[in-house]
Amino acid sequence: MRRGLVLGAGGALGAAWTVGALKALADLEGYDPSAVDVVVGTSAGSVTAALLGCGVTVDELADRLDVNELPSVAGTGPVNPFDVHGALAAIPRPALLPGNLRLAARTMTRARHHTMMTIAAGLAPRGRGTLAPLADMIADAQGEADWPAKPATWIVAMDYDTGRRVVFGRDGAPVAPLPAAVVASSAAPGFFPPTTIGGRRYVDGGAVSVTNADVLIGQGLDEVFVLAPMATYTHSRHGSVSVRADRRLRDAFTRRLGVETERLEAVGTTVRVLAPTSADLRVMGVNLMNPARRRAVLHMSLHTSREQLISLLD
Numbered sequence: 001m002r003r004g005l006v007l008g009a010g011g012a013l014g015a016a017w018t019v020g021a022l023k024a025l026a027d028l029e030g031y032d033p034s035a036v037d038v039v040v041g042t043s044a045g046s047v048t049a050a051l052l053g054c055g056v057t058v059d060e061l062a063d064r065l066d067v068n069e070l071p072s073v074a075g076t077g078p079v080n081p082f083d084v085h086g087a088l089a090a091i092p093r094p095a096l097l098p099g100n101l102r103l104a105a106r107t108m109t110r111a112r113h114h115t116m117m118t119i120a121a122g123l124a125p126r127g128r129g130t131l132a133p134l135a136d137m138i139a140d141a142q143g144e145a146d147w148p149a150k151p152a153t154w155i156v157a158m159d160y161d162t163g164r165r166v167v168f169g170r171d172g173a174p175v176a177p178l179p180a181a182v183v184a185s186s187a188a189p190g191f192f193p194p195t196t197i198g199g200r201r202y203v204d205g206g207a208v209s210v211t212n213a214d215v216l217i218g219q220g221l222d223e224v225f226v227l228a229p230m231a232t233y234t235h236s237r238h239g240s241v242s243v244r245a246d247r248r249l250r251d252a253f254t255r256r257l258g259v260e261t262e263r264l265e266a267v268g269t270t271v272r273v274l275a276p277t278s279a280d281l282r283v284m285g286v287n288l289m290n291p292a293r294r295r296a297v298l299h300m301s302l303h304t305s306r307e308q309l310i311s312l313l314d
Contacts, residue, residue, distance in 0.1 A: 001222045001223060002037050002219070002220055002221045002222050002223075003035075003036045003037055003221060003222065003223045003224070003225070004036060004037060004038045004039070004040065004216045004219065004221045004223070004224040004225070004269075005033055005036045005038070005039040005040070005049075005151070005224070005225050005227075006039075006040045006045075006211055006212070006213045006216070006224060006225070006226040006227065006228075007039065007040065007041045007042070007045030007046075007048050007049050007227055008042055008043075008045045008210050008211040008212075008226070008227060008228040008229055008230055008231070009042045009043035009044055009045055009204070009205070009206035009210040009211075009229070009230055010043070010044050010045070010210070010229030010230045010288055011043075011044055011288030011289050012044065012288060012289050012290070012291055012294060013229075013284045013285075013287075013288045013289070013290060013293055013294060013297045014044050014045075014229030014230060014284075014288055015044040015045070015047060015048055015229070016065055016293075016294040016295075016297040016298045016301070017229045017276055017280060017284065017297050017298070017300075017301040018044075018045065018048055018227050018229055018301075019048065019058065019061045019062050019065060019298060019301075020062070020297070020298045020299070020300070020301025020302045020305060021227050021274050021301050021305040022058045022061075022227070023058055023059070023062045023302055024301070024302050024305035024306040024309060025225070025305070025309065026058055026059075027306070028306055028309050028310070029309065031225075033052045033058065033151065034052065034055070034057075034150070034151060035151075036151045037151060037152060037219075037221065038151055038152040038153075038154060038216065038219060038221075039052060039053065039151045039152070039153055039154070040154045040156065040167075040212060040213070040215055040216060041153070041154070041155055041156065041182075041185065042156045042185060042204075042205040042206055042209070042210060042211065042212050043185055043186050043188070043204050043205055043206045043210070044186065044229075045227075045229075046155045046156065046181070046182045046185035046186060046205065047134065047138070047182055047186065048061070049153055049154075049155065050138050050141070050142075050148070050153060050155065050178055050181075050182050051138070051141050052151070052153075053148030053151060053153035053178075054138075054141040054142050054143075054145065054148060054178075055141075056141055062298065065294055065295060065298045066295060066298060066299075067295065096125060098123045098124065098125060100121075100160060100161070102161070103118075103121065103160060103161065103162075103163055107119045107163050116252070117206065117207050117208065117209075117210075118158065118163045118207050118208060120189075120207070121158065121160075121163075121189040121203055121204070121207035124189035124190035125190055126189075126193060127187075127188070127189060127190050127191040127192040127193055128192075128193065129191050129192045129193075130192070131183045131186055131187065131192055131195075134179075134182065134183055134186060135179040135180065135182070135183050136179075138178055138179040138182050139178075139179045142178055142179070147169055147178055148169075148178070152169065152170075153169050153178075154167045154168070154169045154170050154215065155167070155168040155169055155178075155181040155182055155184075155185050155205075156168075156185055156205030156208070156209075156212045156215065157181065157184040157185045157187075157195075157202040157203065157204070157205045158202060158203050158204065158205055158207045158208050159200060159201070159202060160194045160200075160201040160202055160203045161200065161201060163207075163208075165205070165208040165209075165212065165215070166202060167212075167215050168181035168184070168185075169181065170215070174197060174198050174200070175198065176197045176198070180195060180197050181197070183195050184197060184202035184203070185202075185204060185205045186204060187202070187203045187204050188203070188204045188206070189203050189204065189207065206230075209256055209257075209260065210228070210230040210231070210253045210256070210257075211226060211228050211230075211231070211253075211256070211257050211260060212260070213226050213257065213260040213261060213264060213271070214259075214260040214263050214264065216264060216269070217263055217264060217267055217269075218267070221264075221269050222268075222269065222270065223269065223270045223271075223272070224264055224269055224270070224271050224272075225271075225272050225273075225274075226257070226261065226271060226272070226273045226274070227274050228253075228254075228257055228273060228274070228275045229275070229276060230249075230250060230253045231250060231253050231254040231257050231273070231275040231276075232247070232250045232251075232254060232275050232276055232277075232278075232281060233254065233275055233277075234247075234277060234278040234281065242286045243286060245286075246281075246286045247281075254275070257273065261273060272312055274305055274308055274309070276301075276304070277304045277307075277308070279300060279303075279304055280297070280300050280301060280304050283296050283297050283300045284297055
């Protein structure tokens with residue numbers, strides 16, 4: 001059986017939820033990410049995908065999350081994809097002007113071919129933060145090894161000038177070092193500047209889709225598992241203004257994911273999806289970069305993901 005794994009965007013807490021879901025998969029089904037044929041990562045999901053591709057195990061990731069201390073960048077080991085978010089507190093304010101008006105205009109005139117996230121990426125101010133600690137962490141995990149081949153590791157970013165999706169690591173994609181590809185996939189407009197690779201500028205792959213599961217069409221896969229921390233199948237409209245806005249945004253991401261899964265299923269691929277439940281969302285809150293909640297999110301995901309998996313198996 002040929003299998004694929006998709007790890008979606010979701011910030012520090014989305015990544016913690018993803019690790020919990022992977023651990024539940026391993027405990028309940030013996031699922032081993034290192035045994036799949038290809039893993040696709042977007043934004044925060046690209047960090048986890050790269051670390052898995054470099055041989056870091058799910059248990060190692062979960063162990064590094066399951067501590068009471070708040071994360072810090074200095075002095076941490078190379079297998080913790082969450083400590084790097086401690087650097088977010090030091091991000092300077094972005095420049096006031098939109099980062100790429102040409103991209104925004106280009107995508108608005110061809111709205112049927114782009115998502116609202118792509119338009120927003122062009123209108124967002126130019127970020128001035130740095131993801132250098134993230135690049136260092138991925139480089140440490142990779143060591144002297146080549147780009148991961150088992151599983152094949154695909155890192156999704158967006159060309160900042162054309163709005164096109166680019167899948168680093170896939171045949172025919174631009175050549176890039178793994179750390180640079182992960183930084184590009186994680187370079188959220190408004191927070192971080194574009195990453196230049198081979199003379200072209202790239203930003204967060206979530207500007208195209210928070211999951212990008214449809215990049216696996218044509219790979220002859222029998223099964224694809226999608227872990228989508230920015231999606232949800234709950235429909236509550238209660239709560240504060242920020243909570244309601246978060247749910248509406250998640251609804252849009254979930255609809256896009258539905259289109260992607262339908263396209264995969266149309267070519268004969270069985271698709272299973274895990275997404276945060278209402279219990280997960282209460283623990284996560286609306287600030288997905290809050291490192292103080294990472295341990296609680298991990299433990300909730302272990303519980304809710306297990307329940308979802310049991311339901312899927314029935």
